Amino acid sequence: MGQLRRGGALAAVLGLLLAATASAPAAANSGPRYRNPASAGFADTFADPVIVRGEDGFWYAYGTTDPLREGERTFHRVPTARSADLVDWTYVGDAFGADQRPPYAAPGAGYWAPDVRRVDGRWVMYVTVTDTTASAEGGDFAIGAATAPTPTGPWTFADQPVVAPRPGGGGGWLWTIDPSQFTDVDGRHYLYYGSYYGGVSVTELSPDGLRAVGEPTLVAIDNKFEGSYVLRHDGWYWLFASTANCCAGPATGYSVHVGRSRSPGGPFVDRHGVSLTASRAGGTPVLTQNGNRWIGTGHNGFLTDLSGQDWIVYHALDRADPYLDEPFGINERPMLLDRLDWIDGWPTVNAGAGPSDGTRPAPVTTGQVDERFDSTLAGWTATAGDWRIADGRLTGGGALSSRTTVGGDVRAEADLRLTGAESAGLTLAGRVQVRVDVAGGRLVARDGARTASGPLPAGLDPADRHHLAVEVRGRQLVAELSPARLGDQLAVVSLRLDRPVPGRVGLTATGGTADFDNVSVARLNRPARHAVPEPRVGGLLPAFSDEFTDGLAPDWRWVRPDPAATVSAGTLRWPVQDADLVGAGNTASVLLRDAPTGDYVVETKVTLDLGEQTVRNHQQAGLVAYVHDDRFARLAQVAIWNTRQVEYGHELPFAGQPGYGGNIVGAPATTTWLRLAHRLDPAGGEHEFRAGSSRDGRTWTWGGVWTFPADTTPRIGLVAHGGAEPAVTAAFDYLRFHR
Incomplete structure (x- = not known):
């Protein structure tokens, strides 16, 4: 989103979290390499990024309206970058002119959080x-759409917003931001959008993708x-969403959670079956800060490389240069890229x-077969029909086979248009076929x-460009x-093969012609x-x-x-x-004790009946790692408007004033168990505290990790504060340290 402001064994285990090569699949340990931030070659900040692959085989990245470089102070209108390998990127201009x-846009409107898709053949x-022009007061966000023939434009705005500004029931305008489009197996298009004020909704789109239809959910x-x-x-349908504050400088705890x-x-629910729409809302962490330089890791896109x-x-933000x-201006949020694994x-x-x-x-972006059909058909053998290269793609009918064989598990893919063929697709080893059957609709x-x-969507236009991928594992x-x-x-279709196949790919089109482009065969990834x-918790x-x-x-x-606190x-x-x-007030009581040296886990069990749905800001109770009133990390179940969350907040001094932000760690219950796992960083001696919660x-x-400088001595304590009305008492059963 844009920049909105709102209020021993353990060492070995946690050390894995910081290792640069943690759990990398064995097959990925050789070949090209990369290093975050991915956008360093062309931008200091490139927030809310998404990446697509174009017809030309290049990858294109899009970011939110911000200056690209420190000191530039010129806002770009959806800056766009291009890469051949997802490692080296070049800025290629802005999507929109000044x-x-x-x-419907007001003069000076910015463009945030672009999402770029193929819809209706463009x-x-x-x-x-x-x-927008809906309000003179501002804050009237809308979701717009623009169309283009290529990933670099030229982009043409639709005259009407896809989702217009929405008045809020409590005043102002709901945050109609952060769009993300999705096309389902039945061919229906959907748009997800929204934020903290109003929540995230989904609405169906018209067939051209430019208008919301029906009622949002x-x-x-x-x-x-x-x-x-x-x-x-x-x-499954997987809803990835970011939570906490995107832009709190050195205290930004933004992270990505998921429900399915x-x-x-x-309804989307997390790993424990808790709904993302519940007052005590669920969400399984997918990506959160781990104690290295990166904090505020959020607002994600998705891609698949040629290996699958x-x-x-x-x-994310570099905590040393946020x-x-x-200071306290535009948050510097470069683009990062990391492996997304599916485990259990x-x-x-x-x-x-x-x-x-x-x-x-690095991601695999070149296969053993890697054909863009820019000039000749060298490396291919026509076994039937007539094939020719025109306008950077292959056109023809019959059968064509690559002369390159790739053994073992493989992924083959192609961009495909059936310009007249009744059926077209890929073959492997001359015997296995995967084809789009227009006549049969499958x-x-x-x-x-x-x-x-498997069925094709009823409204599928075979003459539109589509992407076909075939993976064979065993x-x-x-x-x-x-x-x-x-x-x-x-x-999607699955088939148990008669026997494994080598990766010699072929192209086939029957009953007419088809276009092929970006044909590749690569060794299939070895998943983590x-x-x-x-x-893990050791002895007491x-x-x-x-x-x-x-x-x-x-x-x-x-x-x-606080004399009101009693023990019995x-x-x-x-x-x-x-x-x-939080802030300069520092009026709350803190109950503290010294922590053991070295690595440990501290746990408490706290009962706090905050009810549900009602507003009782910001009552909370839980654990705290505390140096002083302006440097602490607080893990508590807390009421934030109508929600109940486990927030792992962090306050620290920066540029002469305290900064505060939070990280979200699971869903609370009336009784919630909380843990802080402490680790001393062997490289610099920093104190790293990772937060955990249980229902x-x-x-x-x-969840995430907050850090304290090596020259500090954090004590561990308990807190119960944030608001006296309505009256509620926190009950702590114990405080236990484990090694």
Whole structure:
């Protein structure tokens, strides 16, 4: 989104999270390398990025309206970059000219969070228009659309917004931002959009993709999610969404969470079955900061390389350089790219290790067969029919075979248009066929007598460009037809093969002509099978722990004592204070004790009945790692407007004033278990605290890492503050340290 402002064994385990090569599949450890930020060659900041592959075989990246370089101070209107390999990028201009805007946009409107797709035979860019003519006061966001024949334009705005500004029930305008388009297997188009004020909704689109039709459906609750992206994988619909503050400088805790559904309209639920629309909203972390240089890792896009490996593109902040120019100005959010793995059926970045910093295996963007048909048919043999090259693509009918054989598991793919053919597609080893059957309306896979097929969307225009991908792993074949290889499947088919096949690819078209382009065969990726281990709790450290059986242990110390806090019957009961630690006020009490040296895990169990749906800002209770009033990390279940969240907030001094931001760690219950896993960074001695939460004390959700300088000595404590009305008391069962 744009820049909106709103209020021992353990060491080895956590060390895995920071390793530059954590859980990299063995097959990916050789070949080209890359290093984040991916956009460093052309931009210091490139927020809200998405990437598509064009007809010319190049990859194109789009970012939000911001200056590209420090000191430039010129806002770009959807800056666009191009790359042949997803590693080296070149800025190729802005999507829109200085005076180019749709009729409903106010002068000076910015364009945020572009999403670029293939819809109805052309490229469509969905974009947030930050200021429209609907209101003189501003804040009247809308979702606009522009169309183009190529990924670099020329772009032409549609005259009307796809989603117009929406008045908010509580005043102002709902945040109609962060569009993301999706096409389903039945050919229907959808648009996801929205943010904290109003939540994330989905609406169906007209066949041309330029108008919202029907009634929108809320798929993610307000005050928690934005920056949505939906894809279809393994029969599920996956809603990726970012949460917390995108732009809090050195305290930005933005992160990506996910829920899944059997329908594009939801309901989407997380790994523990908690809905993303519940007041205690769910969301399984996919990408969150891990203690290296990158914080605020969010607002993602998606792509698949030629080996079939999925990747997540997103922005993040360097915590040592969080602003583009002056402090507390534009947040500097370069584009990052990392591996997206599917482990136990759920997506996670770098097998759970999080954002990478350091040299890593690059995406596969060139196959052993890699044909753009720019000039000749060298390397190909026509076995039937007539084939020719025209306008940078192959046109013909009959059969054509590559002379290159790729052994083992393979992925073959092609861009395909059936300009007159009744059927066209790919062959492997001369015997396995995957073809788009226009007459039958199906995607068909065949291996001798073995056949499998799936329906094509009723409205599919075979003359439009589509992407066909075929993966063979052992004897299992999976084929997918999509508009532009962005996770929106039009048809999927699986077939058990008679025997494995070598990767000699062929092209076939019957009953007329077809166009082929960007044909490739590459070794299929070797997926990560195991996630990096989560922090584990070792033996209890009784000398540092307190079960609250006989008053407070003598090692506790108060910052601003609160006589209302009492201990009896094994429970610390603490009425939530009308006070806080954030900002310059520093009126809240903190109950502290020294932490053990080295690595440890500290845990508490807190009961706090915050109800649901009602507004009771910002009552909370939980753990705190505390240096002083302006440097702490607070893990608490908290009421934020109508939601109940587990927030891992961080305040630290920067440029002469405190900055505060948060990271979200799971969904709370009335009773919630909280953990902080402490690790000393062996390189520089920094204190790293990773947060975890649980609704039952057994299954845990682990979130982001906040750090403290090596020359500080954080103590561990408890807090209960944020607002006195309505009266509520937090009950802590214990504080336990483990090593």
